[in-house]
Amino acid sequence: MTTKTPCRCGANHHGHLCMLRSNGLYDDIAEISSDPKFYCFTCGGEANCSENLCDPAPIE
Numbered sequence: 001m002t003t004k005t006p007c008r009c010g011a012n013h014h015g016h017l018c019m020l021r022s023n024g025l026y027d028d029i030a031e032i033s034s035d036p037k038f039y040c041f042t043c044g045g046e047a048n049c050s051e052n053l054c055d056p057a058p059i060e
Helices: 015-022 028-032
Strands: 038-040 056-058
Touching: 015 028
Parallel strands: none
Antiparallel strands: 038 056
């Protein structure tokens, strides 16, 4: 399923954690957050790669 809703960062990023969450794609979320290395300043979510977050920062 695709959506026209913009991402929280204002873009149309279908792979971002917030978009996956809003579309109920919890299996995808589990896959991209299995070993988080980054967190998002916007939503507080954690992901393995910075590309899956709107405003990423490394987890230290």
